[in-house]
Structures are given as structure tokens and as C-alpha cells.
Amino acid sequence: MADSLVKMRNITKNFPGVLALDEVDFTLRPGEIHAVMGENGAGKSTLVKVLTGAEEFESGEIYLNDASTPIVNRSPQEAQQRGISTVYQEVNLCGNLSVAENLFLGRQPRRFGMVNWQQMNRQARAVLRGIGLDINVEKPLSGYSIAVQQMIAIGRAIDISAKVLILDEPTSSLNEQEVVRLFELMQKLQAGGMGIVFITHFLDQVYQICDQITVLRNGALVGQYAVADMPRRDLVAAMLGRTFDDLATIERRPSAVAKKAGVPVVSAKQLGVAQGVKPFDLDINQGEVVGLAGLLGSGRTEVARVIFGADIPETGSLEVKGQPARPNPLASMQAGMAFCPEDRKAEGCILELSVQDNIILAEQTKRGAFHLIPKSEQDKIARKYVELLQIKVPSLDTPVKQLSGGNQQKVILARWLATNPDLLILDEPTRGIDVGTKTEIQRLCVELADDGMAVLFISSEIDEMLRSCDRIGIMRDLKKVGELVGSEMSTAAIMSKIAGDDFQEGELNA
Amino acid sequence: MNSDSKNRPQDFRVADLNKGFFGGVFAKFYGNNLLVLITFAMLVLIYSAASFIFRDQNFGSLNSIFSMLHSWPHLVVIAAGMTMVLISGGIDISVGGQCAMYCMMFAYFMQEDGWNVNSYVMIAVVLATGLVFGFAQGVLVAYFKIQPFIVTLAGMFFARGLTAIISEKTIGIKNEDFLGLAAVKFTLPFGGYTDGGGVYQAPYIYLYAILALLGVVVLYIVMTWTGFGRSVYAVGGSEQSAMLMGLNPKRIVLQVFVIQGLMTAFGSFLFCLSLPGGAVEKAVAFEMNAIAAAVIGGALLTGGVGNILGSLAGTLIQLTILKIITSVGTLSSGWGPISTAAMMAFFIAMQSVLTSGRRKRK
Numbered sequence A: 001m002a003d004s005l006v007k008m009r010n011i012t013k014n015f016p017g018v019l020a021l022d023e024v025d026f027t028l029r030p031g032e033i034h035a036v037m038g039e040n041g042a043g044k045s046t047l048v049k050v051l052t053g054a055e056e057f058e059s060g061e062i063y064l065n066d067a068s069t070p071i072v073n074r075s076p077q078e079a080q081q082r083g084i085s086t087v088y089q090e091v092n093l094c095g096n097l098s099v100a101e102n103l104f105l106g107r108q109p110r111r112f113g114m115v116n117w118q119q120m121n122r123q124a125r126a127v128l129r130g131i132g133l134d135i136n137v138e139k140p141l142s143g144y145s146i147a148v149q150q151m152i153a154i155g156r157a158i159d160i161s162a163k164v165l166i167l168d169e170p171t172s173s174l175n176e177q178e179v180v181r182l183f184e185l186m187q188k189l190q191a192g193g194m195g196i197v198f199i200t201h202f203l204d205q206v207y208q209i210c211d212q213i214t215v216l217r218n219g220a221l222v223g224q225y226a227v228a229d230m231p232r233r234d235l236v237a238a239m240l241g242r243t244f245d246d247l248a249t250i251e252r253r254p255s256a257v258a259k260k261a262g263v264p265v266v267s268a269k270q271l272g273v274a275q276g277v278k279p280f281d282l283d284i285n286q287g288e289v290v291g292l293a294g295l296l297g298s299g300r301t302e303v304a305r306v307i308f309g310a311d312i313p314e315t316g317s318l319e320v321k322g323q324p325a326r327p328n329p330l331a332s333m334q335a336g337m338a339f340c341p342e343d344r345k346a347e348g349c350i351l352e353l354s355v356q357d358n359i360i361l362a363e364q365t366k367r368g369a370f371h372l373i374p375k376s377e378q379d380k381i382a383r384k385y386v387e388l389l390q391i392k393v394p395s396l397d398t399p400v401k402q403l404s405g406g407n408q409q410k411v412i413l414a415r416w417l418a419t420n421p422d423l424l425i426l427d428e429p430t431r432g433i434d435v436g437t438k439t440e441i442q443r444l445c446v447e448l449a450d451d452g453m454a455v456l457f458i459s460s461e462i463d464e465m466l467r468s469c470d471r472i473g474i475m476r477d478l479k480k481v482g483e484l485v486g487s488e489m490s491t492a493a494i495m496s497k498i499a500g501d502d503f504q505e506g507e508l509n510a
Numbered sequence B: 001m002n003s004d005s006k007n008r009p010q011d012f013r014v015a016d017l018n019k020g021f022f023g024g025v026f027a028k029f030y031g032n033n034l035l036v037l038i039t040f041a042m043l044v045l046i047y048s049a050a051s052f053i054f055r056d057q058n059f060g061s062l063n064s065i066f067s068m069l070h071s072w073p074h075l076v077v078i079a080a081g082m083t084m085v086l087i088s089g090g091i092d093i094s095v096g097g098q099c100a101m102y103c104m105m106f107a108y109f110m111q112e113d114g115w116n117v118n119s120y121v122m123i124a125v126v127l128a129t130g131l132v133f134g135f136a137q138g139v140l141v142a143y144f145k146i147q148p149f150i151v152t153l154a155g156m157f158f159a160r161g162l163t164a165i166i167s168e169k170t171i172g173i174k175n176e177d178f179l180g181l182a183a184v185k186f187t188l189p190f191g192g193y194t195d196g197g198g199v200y201q202a203p204y205i206y207l208y209a210i211l212a213l214l215g216v217v218v219l220y221i222v223m224t225w226t227g228f229g230r231s232v233y234a235v236g237g238s239e240q241s242a243m244l245m246g247l248n249p250k251r252i253v254l255q256v257f258v259i260q261g262l263m264t265a266f267g268s269f270l271f272c273l274s275l276p277g278g279a280v281e282k283a284v285a286f287e288m289n290a291i292a293a294a295v296i297g298g299a300l301l302t303g304g305v306g307n308i309l310g311s312l313a314g315t316l317i318q319l320t321i322l323k324i325i326t327s328v329g330t331l332s333s334g335w336g337p338i339s340t341a342a343m344m345a346f347f348i349a350m351q352s353v354l355t356s357g358r359r360k361r362k
Helices: A044-052 A076-081 A099-104 A117-130 A146-159 A176-191 A203-209 A232-240 A300-308 A329-334 A344-348 A355-367 A375-388 A405-417 A435-450 A462-468 A491-499 A505-509 B014-018 B021-026 B031-053 B062-071 B073-087 B095-109 B119-142 B148-166 B176-183 B207-225 B227-237 B239-244 B249-274 B286-296 B308-328 B335-361
Strands: A006-015 A018-028 A033-037 A059-064 A084-087 A164-168 A195-199 A212-217 A220-226 A266-272 A280-284 A289-293 A315-320 A337-340 A423-427 A454-458 A471-476 A479-485 B185-187 B204-206
Touching: A006 A044, A018 A044, A033 A044, A033 A176, A033 A203, A044 A076, A044 A084, A044 A164, A044 A195, A076 A084, A084 A146, A099 A117, A099 A146, A099 B227, A117 A146, A146 A164, A146 A176, A176 A195, A176 A203, A195 A203, A203 A232, A212 A232, A220 A232, A232 A435, A266 A300, A280 A300, A280 A479, A289 A300, A289 A435, A289 A462, A289 A491, A300 A329, A300 A337, A300 A423, A300 A454, A300 A471, A329 A337, A329 A355, A337 A405, A355 A375, A355 A405, A375 A405, A405 A423, A405 A435, A423 A435, A435 A454, A435 A462, A462 A491, A471 A491, A479 A491, B031 B308, B031 B335, B062 B073, B062 B204, B062 B207, B062 B308, B073 B095, B073 B207, B073 B227, B073 B249, B073 B286, B073 B308, B095 B119, B095 B148, B095 B249, B095 B286, B119 B148, B119 B176, B119 B249, B176 B249, B185 B207, B204 B207, B207 B227, B207 B249, B207 B308, B227 B239, B227 B249, B239 B249, B286 B308, B286 B335, B308 B335
Parallel strands: A018 A220, A033 A195, A033 A212, A084 A164, A164 A195, A289 A454, A289 A471, A337 A423, A423 A454
Antiparallel strands: A006 A018, A006 A059, A212 A220, A266 A280, A266 A315, A471 A479, B185 B204
């Protein structure tokens, strides 16, 4: 067997104004799951795109299977013919076609020159059974969950005899069981001698499944490490290029509850939504970061939506600074609320608009369409927040779609900060962004609260909430089941609340 | 972790859905395929009801079914082509203009006191013109990345203009070969009826109606059982994905427009056989009938979904309603478009219900 499947040497690539890859080396051996990690803009996707021919590169060589002559892939198809397949986070298959067609598009089994549907369906079932998927292959692909679609995409790659499989953030839209299934499949393929490149942000998953890690930073190679010899804190340090102590500076808020006297910014009493979240009580005070923890579907987002007026409450009452609130997003904005939604692409950024337009959007809406913010003031606002949040943009006129995920998130944050809110609602502000930006956003929350703002912080990562929240409300099955304050807050306590009382702390440690 | 409110199936064995009594029936018909069935069911229902109500006019006889095909053979063919274009994610609004142009070409160039071109040569010339026209539109859409709506809007004006340049007169076709071809008909030895005067009326079908049906069947076969046909569905579903799966979307879109040009020329030829003559104002707004037929037949304007046979049902439903209006006799012709509007609204609502149902399960 070949010693290496892919050997990339001294790869250099320039984007206009940016050195995207600077003499990067990368080696993938057979039977290896190899994580490629780095902050946003580190060059992970560029490296993969160079390998698969989606991007060109200026200098360097790529060798396959220990061959002595370098190759260049001019298109993803060419890479596929050489045995390199990619499965993207947003699955690149056709939802309107059946599962079987997606597996065999462009290479359908024929009889008398015509597509042989029966044989195609039979072969499709066989291919999918081979990867442990027993589904109806005649149904349209769009009827299946993203997780299944991803496995189908992997099935297609395997069937085209892929030797190298690149998984680009495959787990960010999967739930836990789905991730487990994907990992089982990856291990099975690994045992068969396939080389898998795994791009992810999740440290846990890297330690769970990967053998090797290649770390990139700002387009340069930091190093390649065996997972077993690489402690987590060293990995984070390698990715961030700073010492681990930077992360520690915001561990736990200094003063547990800096509650200032007076009316709460928001006070919900038995607030509930038909078919939605069950009636709950929640006060958020000035200068306080309140977290909402819970599993997927537990109602965290729903609480935020009903407070912001995006959902109409059926029961209970909501007071904003002592005044009864009208359930209407615009009224909420005018009352001093700001809501950064979870799905930044669908509900947050207007991708085609410039950074500046995105930042002033909420403030403009709040003032009304007939009170146009003067150009000079727009400029000032945008500049101020780009600086404050350290958003990395070439210019204020850059369309938001050209920014990385972390910077897009910061633009949304800037948009809402520009409205000078009294209450800032952040729904999963750190999902899918790099560790550095995550830390910055967490620190910002704390700083904003110290300046007197009230923050409602929703996150799936308990560590992150422990670090930044004064108080954490726990959600389970669309019900608020409890609240933890100050010293009560610990990973174990939160987990046991989320899971229900039968969940013992001992199990956690086991 | 897309959204807290989204439901995800927790197990992968969706195959369970297909068990039970209806499992087998619906196993092959999901979502929009089901729509085609509904369209056919509606066609049968409307036609049967009309046959019963107008039984004294022999509405349900074979003669009457064939006469529908005789009136609009071009819609049968062009709606099928339109469906293919919609599946690919495009649209072609030049078909009405092209149709007028091809009819005018037949009428003008075959005049005995003019060019007096042989009718078979003329047929070949028109079909070739269709190919060229489709090729030109296809290149603009596929390789110059111009919106198909804009390209074919230009195509429509161009064809209408060219029609008027050829001749602004209304010209009837007198070429004997051509009229001979138009008169070829096949009489069936069964299925006739005896009219009020006691005379037996044998059902007959003209050659051009058979050719129209043949055109639909051939296109259906191409779209269902050839690699090209499936690629058209793939490109309509997601051009990006199709490309990453190794297809060449540009070439496929070009091929779609070339075939559509050919289908339009072929349909226009059949139209000329059924109504031999050319005029500037021929087939005005006809592209809309074709789009309506395709939509009623289950095609989505967003691409990727549609059925060639569905467009035939869509055409026949429109024709049935026109026939009902003539059968009643006292109804305003305005009810034709109104019922088309109602049906399109119904089918678009159905599509929306079925596709959103599918999205929820995701």
C-alpha cells in the first residue's frame, strides 16, 4: 500500500491582497482521519479547494499515491476521477431527484442505451446498505434529513471509488445521534484504508475520531500533530497563536451578580405561547447576563422570540422597564430590545448588502424609513462598531457575503449594538465560528453587562455560559424548569437540570 | 442545530412509511409526481362529467376526443417542449412569436406565384430554422448567462418582427402537396356513433394529430429514460450540484433550448397542417397557454420538477373546457381563460401544500 495518499508540498496561493496559503505542506496517509483546523481565514477551505481543483494555486506540488510526478486538478470532476471526493456541509446533491438517481447521476446503468431504473434502484440499495443505510431509494432526496443526505453523498463518493474523502464541516448541522452514525461510518471507511480529511470547529469531535491534526493559522502551516500527543490546551494555543491564559481571563464573571436596584429591564410573568413554550417567569435586570441552557428543541429560542415579540403570547404578561409591552418586533426595538437570531444567513445578514448597510439597518428601521440617517452619521456608526468589535473587512462597502462566518456574526452584533439597546438577546452567537472570535464575543457580553446593559445569552455550549452568565435559566421540553445563580452554576448542575432529576452527578464524571 | 423548533426524524428507517395498504400505490408517486396523477384524474373526471351532461351531442365519443386534438395540435407539442424548458429551470416565451413566423414561412414561400418552394423542402427549412433559433437562444442563456425570460422575450419580438417582414398579409396555403399531407386521416373501424339523421359517423384522426402525440411520447421517453433527460432534471434541481456531480450544465441548457426550438418548429408545422395559412397575428399570447398547460401538468417554474405527459393532460383539460363552452352554446368565451386561471390557482396551491408538507418532514 502506498505510504501517502496525498502529499502537498509548499502550496502557495494568493487572493487579491491576501496571502491565502503560504508554502503549506499537508500529508494524508491511507486509513487515517485527518483533522484540518484553524480559525476563520486560516486557509482550511482554500487548502481543500486547491486539492480538489475548485481553486488554482500559484506554486507548490501535489503528489498522489507516492507518485514522483505532481498532478494538478483543474476541476472537482478531475479530482473525482483521481479518487478525491468532497462532501460539503450544505449537501451538493439534487433534492428533486430520487436517492438512487443522486447516487448514479451521469453514470446510470443502461440497457439498450436507456436508463435502467430497476437495476439502478437495486444497485443504489446495495451501495447504501454497504454503509448501513436502509432507506427507500425511489423517494426524492429532499424528503430525507441532512444527515441522511450527507451519508448518501458519501455513498456516492465511495461508489465512484474514492480513496480520499474530504468532509467539510459535516457535523455542524447534525444532532448527536446523527453525529454518532456519521462517525461509525467514517471509522468503517478508515478501516478499509480510505484517507479522510475532516474539517471541523468541534474540538471534542477531533479528539473523538481523528488520528492526525494539521493546524493552519493566517494561511501558514503551524504544524501537523498526532492527536494522541496533543493536549487540548496546546491545540487551542496553536490555533489561536496565543497562550491559553487569554481564554482564562474571562472565566467566570468577576462579581457574580452585579444587580443594580430598580425595575427589571424585562419581566415576564407566566408568559406562554400556544403550541410553543409553556408559561414561564423570567426577570432580566440591568447589568446582568442571563443564560438559557437546554437541549435542541427545548424552547430556548422560543423564549427569546416571545420576549422580542416575534411570537404572539397566549398567556401571561410582559413588562419592559415597568411598562406593559406590545408583542411586536418594532415596538420591542423602540422599547430598547435587540435580537441577534440564531441562523445568521437566513434571519440575520442581508448577504448582498455592504457591511455598512448591514450595520445601520436596525437603527434605520427603528427611526423609520422617513428619517434617513445622514451618510456621514452612517459612516461614523459603522466605523465605530467595526473598530469596537474588530471586524476584519477590507472596506465598509464590502458585501457581507464575502466575510467569514465569525465576521458576519460580528456585523450582526454591530447592527444591534448600534441601536443602543437596554436588552441584547443573543441566540447562539458563537455557533460555527472560530475560537478566537468566540472568546471575543463572550468577553464583549460581559463588558456590555458591566456597562449596564442586560444580556440574554442562548448557547449550546455550557462552558461558554458558565464563563459569561450571572444566572442560567434551564429549559426542558418547552418548559423553564429552573434557574441557577452564582455558585450553584456548574456543568454538572446544569446537566442534571437539563436531563431531569434522575440524572446523577456521578454519571457525568463516569 | 439549525433551529430548536425544527423536527428531525430520529431514525433513518423512513422505508416504514411505505408499508400498509397504500404503501404500494404511493411508493412510486411522491410529492409532485402525485400532482400529475391528480391532473389526469381531473381530466378524466371533467371529461366524463361533460360526456354525461352533453351526451346528446356525443361529447364522449372518440370523434369528439380526436376533434380536440385536431384543433390545437401545436399546443400539445409545444407545451411538452415548454415543460422540458421549465424542468431545466428556464422559460421560453418566444414560442408564440416563433409559431407565427414558421406558419408565415410556410404560407409565403410556398405560394405558386412567389418562391413556390417544394413543401417537403419547406418542412426541412422550417425545422432547421427552429434548431437555429433554439441554438441562438440557448447560447445566450447558457453561455452569456442572460435570464431566459429576457432572452426569449427578445426572441418573441424578433420572431414577430420577422413575420411581418416576410409579409404583412394574411396568406392561405394552397400548395397541393402540403394540403394533401394535411388531409391524411385514418378512420377507425369502431367507436363511432349514429347521429340524429341516422347516419353512422366513424371516428377519424388526422396524421398531424398522431404526429403531435408521437412528439410528446418521444420527448417523454427522452426525459425519463436517457442520461440527457435525467441531467435536465438535475440541472433544474440545482445547477451547482449537477456541476459538482460531473455534468456540464451549460451544455445541457443549450441542448434543452435547441430541442425546444425543434419542438416549436415541429408544433408550428402541425398547426399549419390543421389551419393552413400564415398571419402576423397568429398564435398571439400562445406561450401563455403552453406555460399554463405545463403548470397544470405539474411543472414548477422554479425548475427540477415536471412531467411531459402531465403537460398533455394540461393541454387536454384546457381543450375540454373550451369544448364544454361551445357545447353549452350560450356561455361567454371569457369562461375559458377564467377556468384556466382557476385551475392554475388550484394546482399551484396543491403544489405548495405538497412541497411544504415535504419540507416539514425534512
